Amino acid sequence: MEQQNPDLKPTLISLLQQLGLYSQATNIEQDQRIDSLDVMGFVGLLKKHHIAYSVHRHLPSLVSQAAHPFVLISDHHAPKLLRRHGEQLEQFEQQWQACDPATIGEDAHLIMIERLPQQGSSAKAFAEQVSKRSKWYRPVFWLSLLSSLTGLAVPLFTMAVYDRVIGGQTPEVLPSIALGAALALSILVASRLIRARVMSSASNRMARDLSELTFHRLLNMPLMVLSRVGIANHVARMRNAEKVRTVLSGPAAGGLIDLPFTFIALATITLLSGWLVLVPLLMLLVFYLLMRLMRSYIQSASPKVSGEYQNALNELAKNLTQLKAAGQVDAWTTKFARLCRENSRQNFRYAARNGLMAAVAHALSLSTALVTVFCGIFLVLNQSISAGALIACVMLIWRITGPAQLAFSSTQKFTLLKGAAEQFDRFMQVKTENSELRLDVPDMSCAPSVSFQHLTLRYGAEMEPALSAVNAEIDAGEIVAVIGPNGCGKTSLLLSALGVIEPQAGYVAINNKNIRQYDPELLRSWAAYCPAEPDLFPGTLAENLRVANPDASDEQLIDALLAAGGQALFSALNEQLDAPIAGDDSAMLSAVEGGYISLARALLKGAQYLLLDEPLANRNPDAKRQFIRTLESLRGKATIIFTSHDQELIQLADKVIILDKGTAAYVGPIPSQQPQTNSDTEQ
Numbered sequence: 001m002e003q004q005n006p007d008l009k010p011t012l013i014s015l016l017q018q019l020g021l022y023s024q025a026t027n028i029e030q031d032q033r034i035d036s037l038d039v040m041g042f043v044g045l046l047k048k049h050h051i052a053y054s055v056h057r058h059l060p061s062l063v064s065q066a067a068h069p070f071v072l073i074s075d076h077h078a079p080k081l082l083r084r085h086g087e088q089l090e091q092f093e094q095q096w097q098a099c100d101p102a103t104i105g106e107d108a109h110l111i112m113i114e115r116l117p118q119q120g121s122s123a124k125a126f127a128e129q130v131s132k133r134s135k136w137y138r139p140v141f142w143l144s145l146l147s148s149l150t151g152l153a154v155p156l157f158t159m160a161v162y163d164r165v166i167g168g169q170t171p172e173v174l175p176s177i178a179l180g181a182a183l184a185l186s187i188l189v190a191s192r193l194i195r196a197r198v199m200s201s202a203s204n205r206m207a208r209d210l211s212e213l214t215f216h217r218l219l220n221m222p223l224m225v226l227s228r229v230g231i232a233n234h235v236a237r238m239r240n241a242e243k244v245r246t247v248l249s250g251p252a253a254g255g256l257i258d259l260p261f262t263f264i265a266l267a268t269i270t271l272l273s274g275w276l277v278l279v280p281l282l283m284l285l286v287f288y289l290l291m292r293l294m295r296s297y298i299q300s301a302s303p304k305v306s307g308e309y310q311n312a313l314n315e316l317a318k319n320l321t322q323l324k325a326a327g328q329v330d331a332w333t334t335k336f337a338r339l340c341r342e343n344s345r346q347n348f349r350y351a352a353r354n355g356l357m358a359a360v361a362h363a364l365s366l367s368t369a370l371v372t373v374f375c376g377i378f379l380v381l382n383q384s385i386s387a388g389a390l391i392a393c394v395m396l397i398w399r400i401t402g403p404a405q406l407a408f409s410s411t412q413k414f415t416l417l418k419g420a421a422e423q424f425d426r427f428m429q430v431k432t433e434n435s436e437l438r439l440d441v442p443d444m445s446c447a448p449s450v451s452f453q454h455l456t457l458r459y460g461a462e463m464e465p466a467l468s469a470v471n472a473e474i475d476a477g478e479i480v481a482v483i484g485p486n487g488c489g490k491t492s493l494l495l496s497a498l499g500v501i502e503p504q505a506g507y508v509a510i511n512n513k514n515i516r517q518y519d520p521e522l523l524r525s526w527a528a529y530c531p532a533e534p535d536l537f538p539g540t541l542a543e544n545l546r547v548a549n550p551d552a553s554d555e556q557l558i559d560a561l562l563a564a565g566g567q568a569l570f571s572a573l574n575e576q577l578d579a580p581i582a583g584d585d586s587a588m589l590s591a592v593e594g595g596y597i598s599l600a601r602a603l604l605k606g607a608q609y610l611l612l613d614e615p616l617a618n619r620n621p622d623a624k625r626q627f628i629r630t631l632e633s634l635r636g637k638a639t640i641i642f643t644s645h646d647q648e649l650i651q652l653a654d655k656v657i658i659l660d661k662g663t664a665a666y667v668g669p670i671p672s673q674q675p676q677t678n679s680d681t682e683q
């Protein structure tokens with residue numbers, strides 16, 4: 001299943017065409033990066049194009065209900081594109097033709113198409129995920145029924161001992177009664193164990209799917225949305241899956257599932273003692289009403305400051321060095337201590353109210369048993385029921401109040417789950433970058449021309465524009481320097497040219513086509529971007545470089561690093577590509593050293609479109625000379641836009657864009673003397 005299969009790409013293209021998704025099919029056809037696919041890549045592309053799918057082992061019932069064409073994958077045959085046509089199964093080979101269902105092997109997997117992108121993403125994404133897991137409903141139902149039935153064993157055994165063995169003076173029946181009870185108890189334990197496994201497997205699978213979906217969504221969200229929402233919220237979203245896992249596989253869910261099965265205990269009490277069943281029924285009603293009241297009382301105390309507290313912790317982790325270095329942590333400590341205090345106070349209040357609810361629930365359970373005993377005594381004295389039956393009824397009461405108590409006392413867990421579900425649904429509604437309108441494939445064979453048309457960008461509605469009606473034309477193969485004082489919008493211009501931030505007005509055109517028409521993923525895998533602040537991952541030097549080009553050989557990695565001017569860094573790492581960097585037990589690289597890696601990554605892609613943010617900031621003279629040589633060697637072969645304050649580097653440019661407070665003060669060949677900008681004057 002995980003092997004590359006050259007037939008999967010044509011099958012996917014045919015599938016998309018048959019689904020009427022022609023532009024998506026063309027996008028994949030033109031994507032030069034894909035020669036062959038494995039199954040993960042296949043479903044990954046379905047995900048990318050917002051096609052909802054599910055993977056199953058071959059099941060005839062699925063095929064007979066298929067609404068869309070679907071794909072059959074087996075280890076022994078080429079993948080097949082199939083569809084249901086009336087009662088008939090058809091296979092696509094140039095055209096649809098009848099197919100014998102018997103030819104489908106038992107080992108085959110089906111990729112069923114559930115929803116097409118035009119149908120929009122559902123507002124009930126969480127509920128859809130739950131309903132996908134319908135496979136576990138049935139076993140959980142039967143196992144719960146079995147454990148509820150066998151749970152009658154101990155009360156009935158006790159009754160039999162009282163009434164028949166002691167009352168009837170027949171000790172010889174004791175072994176057979178005990179054997180029966182032991183058998184029932186073993187079945188009870190086994191069914192509980194199996195149910196716990198099924199529940200935890202279902203909840204883990206669901207949590208895994210939710211994590212994957214969330215991660216995929218995060219990657220596809222526009223950068224502006226990502227940075228606006230903030231890291232704490234992303235972490236909270238990723239944790240939704242954890243909430244689902246803990247609630248669904250915990251005792252709360254067990255209690256909730258057992259609740260409907262309490263009717264078995266109620267029915268048994270009715271059979272044993274007639275109207276005495278009214279006692280637990282009434283108590284259940286009181287239980288329900290009281291818990292509802294208490295729930296709103298508890299919810300009114302739910303901690304509100306915890307989000308702010310979590311943000312403060314993130315802030316601390318991020319800025320710890322600066323805080324320590326500044327030596328002025330008083331204000332921060334006061335703020336943190338206030339949040340800590342408030343958070344503990346709110347948590348204490350919440351925990352106290354939850355404790356009260358648990359105590360009330362426990363007291364109600366005990367009272368139910370007591371009231372049953374009191375009422376039952378009269379029935380025993382009237383000889384309406386036997387003493388053994390009364391004892392059995394009292395024991396059965398626990399089988400009713402136990403799950404009820406568990407389910408009600410876990411209401412805050414279900415509230416948590418409800419919140420997680422709502423958050424997930426809202427999150428899945430957020431627009432992603434991928435849409436059926438953004439599927440053009442950039443011409444990756446040559447350097448592109450780039451044009452900025454009235455580009456206007458604001459990071460927030462109330463903020464001054466970072467870019468204001470910027471117009472500039474860059475010819476294919478030109479080297480362009482974007483210059484200007486700090487904060488004038490240089491990085492914003494580069495990020496717009498890569499399509500990672502989208503302007504509110506105007507647009508960027510690459511090869512005369514609005515950047516918004518291109519598939520964003522393809523565009524960025526083709527272009528190369530070197531950020532001003534290096535992003536390093538814990539791992540080796542080679543792993544950090546291969547982020548840009550996973551197939552690069554060791555020689556290519558070294559060449560790219562040297563071309564970026566990183567000779568000194570490479571020597572410092574003993575010329576070891578497997579030297580660990582940016583992780584535990586490894587040397588921390590400085591920003592400049594990390595910068596060589598960022599630059600090498602950009603060069604490693606061999607892109608004809610390079611966007612470099614301050615590529616030479618603070619480099620040593622050797623590194624600078626080397627990088628200038630590299631830039632010269634790329635002249636005419638790649639369109640390069642870089643930002644810089646370095647005069648020597650700027651002199652290499654064919655054209656400069658001088659930005660001043662977000663506006664283009666000058667665009668053209670390097671003027672003999674650069675015009676002074678307002679901000680320069682202010683400085």
Ligand SMILES: Nc1ncnc2c1ncn2[C@@H]1O[C@H](COP(=O)(O)OP(=O)(O)OP(=O)(O)O)[C@@H](O)[C@H]1O
Nearest residue numbers: 227459460466485486487488489490491492493532
């Ligand atoms: N994510 C963001 N959210 C809000 N404002 C931002 C964001 N990024 C940049 N800005 C603001 O937009 C303006 C332009 O920033 P930008 O980083 O593009 O300038 P720059 O010329 O690259 O600056 P520098 O030379 O310091 O890197 C600045 O006022 C900056 O504060």
